[in-house]
Amino acid sequence: MSSSASKIMFQVVAGGAQESSLPVKEIPGSYGIPFLSPIRDRLDFYYFQGQDDFFKTRIEQYGSTVFRVNMPPGPFMARIPRVIAVLDAKSFDVLFDVSRVEKRDVFTGTYMPSTSLTGGYRVCSYLDPSEPTHAKIKQLLFILLASRKSHVIPSFRSFYSSLFQTMESQLTASLGAKSDFNKLNDVTAFDFLGDAFFGVSPSSTNLGTSGPSKATKWLFFQLCPLMTLGLPKILEELFLHTFPLPPFLAKSDYKALYAYFSSAAAPVLDTAEKLGLSREEACHNLLFATVFNSYGGVKVLFPGILKWLALADPKLHSQLAKEIRSVVEAEGGKVTLAAIEKMELTKSVVYEALRMDPPVKFQYGKAKHDLVIESHDAAYKVSKGEMIFGYQPLATKDTRVFENGGEFVGDRFVGEQGKKLLMHVLWSNGHETESPTLENKQCAGKDFVVLVGRLLVVEFFLRYDTFNAEVGTLLLGAQVTVTSLTKAA
Numbered sequence: 001m002s003s004s005a006s007k008i009m010f011q012v013v014a015g016g017a018q019e020s021s022l023p024v025k026e027i028p029g030s031y032g033i034p035f036l037s038p039i040r041d042r043l044d045f046y047y048f049q050g051q052d053d054f055f056k057t058r059i060e061q062y063g064s065t066v067f068r069v070n071m072p073p074g075p076f077m078a079r080i081p082r083v084i085a086v087l088d089a090k091s092f093d094v095l096f097d098v099s100r101v102e103k104r105d106v107f108t109g110t111y112m113p114s115t116s117l118t119g120g121y122r123v124c125s126y127l128d129p130s131e132p133t134h135a136k137i138k139q140l141l142f143i144l145l146a147s148r149k150s151h152v153i154p155s156f157r158s159f160y161s162s163l164f165q166t167m168e169s170q171l172t173a174s175l176g177a178k179s180d181f182n183k184l185n186d187v188t189a190f191d192f193l194g195d196a197f198f199g200v201s202p203s204s205t206n207l208g209t210s211g212p213s214k215a216t217k218w219l220f221f222q223l224c225p226l227m228t229l230g231l232p233k234i235l236e237e238l239f240l241h242t243f244p245l246p247p248f249l250a251k252s253d254y255k256a257l258y259a260y261f262s263s264a265a266a267p268v269l270d271t272a273e274k275l276g277l278s279r280e281e282a283c284h285n286l287l288f289a290t291v292f293n294s295y296g297g298v299k300v301l302f303p304g305i306l307k308w309l310a311l312a313d314p315k316l317h318s319q320l321a322k323e324i325r326s327v328v329e330a331e332g333g334k335v336t337l338a339a340i341e342k343m344e345l346t347k348s349v350v351y352e353a354l355r356m357d358p359p360v361k362f363q364y365g366k367a368k369h370d371l372v373i374e375s376h377d378a379a380y381k382v383s384k385g386e387m388i389f390g391y392q393p394l395a396t397k398d399t400r401v402f403e404n405g406g407e408f409v410g411d412r413f414v415g416e417q418g419k420k421l422l423m424h425v426l427w428s429n430g431h432e433t434e435s436p437t438l439e440n441k442q443c444a445g446k447d448f449v450v451l452v453g454r455l456l457v458v459e460f461f462l463r464y465d466t467f468n469a470e471v472g473t474l475l476l477g478a479q480v481t482v483t484s485l486t487k488a489a
């Protein structure tokens with residue numbers, strides 16, 4: 001196909017006919033020299049340009065939001081680093097269409113952590129919906145989440161009010177004292193999730209207070225190829241980005257976490273057997289869904305929400321406090337699902353934080369057959385087997401969809417016009433207006449995540465009128481250090 005912008009109709013080889021009236025263009029970009037260029041791209045991505053600029057400079061260079069590039073980590077961690085990047089709100093959609101992309105073993109991207117880190121199993125996040133176990137495990141999680149629905153709000157309020165009490169005492173301990181929200185959240189979230197999902201807080205078991213550090217270490221073994229720690233580049237390149245860390249070094253931590261799940265989640269494992277899953281496979285999956293998907297997610301999401309609140313005009317704080325307090329008062333002082341549903345601004349703020357900083361930034365899928373990707377301006381042919389990659393923070397800031405897409409606008413999703421934009425919020429690996437099913441790859445915990453995000457804002461502004469914080473970056477998300485809290489009058 002010529003690269004000239006001719007208007008053309010064409011067929012997708014499999015998956016039915018597809019017409020496009022957009023000009024067909026060749027995908028720009030090149031993978032360069034094998035081995036060397038992927039390393040150069042990795043250095044650009046981590047050190048010389050940084051993630052956002054890595055993509056933005058190439059969008060400018062190629063005049064296209066779809067292009068070929070090598071994605072880190074590359075050699076030797078990933079055998080094939082070559083991807084087709086999709087970076088606008090329209091082309092990104094291809095990644096949600098499991099009739100067009102295969103989601104087998106692409107959860108972390110072009111590399112896959114050793115299954116020794118997950119008991120020898122490929123857990124749900126790595127399964128394509130065409131694999132029979134996918135539906136069984138996702139069903140189990142749906143059943144679990146539905147059965148614990150009434151426990152989430154009381155559990156959250158109990159654990160997070162205690163977090164805020166600790167924060168207050170840290171801030172009053174001395175003049176100029178600060179409180180590291182991430183540290184407190186790391187400890188609290190682990191206990192909260194165990195309590196909310198299984199009714200057993202991990203710190204009350206043999207795990208004691210070691211759960212969060214064991215969990216964080218196990219997560220690090222899987223995610224370090226995607227991280228920089230601020231250490232000398234040569235060390236990071238060698239130890240984080242080139243070879244996998246040996247899984248046996250996290251074995252005893254994993255064993256201790258597994259022991260908690262096999263006991264605390266025993267009733268869920270009974271249900272798993274009825275669905276045709278072995279207790280063992282189900283337990284490794286529950287561990288992964290709780291510790292990787294949920295804990296890993298909340299470690300990033302909550303500081304992300306507080307970060308945007310800290311950076312916002314204090315007027316937003318008073319509007320939130322007013323909305324939250326008046327709704328709760330009208331509900332007789334109770335925080336209920338129905339009450340939260342009425343908090344339009346609170347809901348909007350959480351969606352906006354998820355839009356600006358989707359906690360999981362990368363999505364991957366392999367073309368199941370020859371297909372066509374459409375951006376706003378052009379159509380591009382992709383061959384079967386090619387890896388498609390989306391960097392979500394750019395897709396959800398697309399100014400063709402969101403006015404001032406790069407700015408945090410707290411009330412963006414309020415009102416009828418605002419609600420129409422929700423379909424472009426994509427954090428859950430799908431549109432916010434759609435729901436996870438056994439057939440798709442949308443986050444099984446979508447409703448839970450949105451609920452706890454809202455609960456954080458609600459709990460915060462029931463207690464405080466406003467606050468100040470220092471905001472920085474930490475590993476895969478934001479670092480928030482609170483410097484002052486103004487208690488509710």
Ligand code: HEM
Binds near residue numbers: 301358
């Ligand atoms: C999948 C995000 C919490 C269970 C995903 C995916 C994303 C995501 C982006 C798709 C990854 C991909 O295939 O490319 C998040 C975030 C969370 C969170 C940001 C928290 C802030 C949870 C919770 C659960 C959960 C609470 C359930 C207990 C899953 C599962 C999958 C998944 C099982 C795989 C779905 C499938 O295979 O069909 N999540 N998640 N996640 N998430 Fe979540």
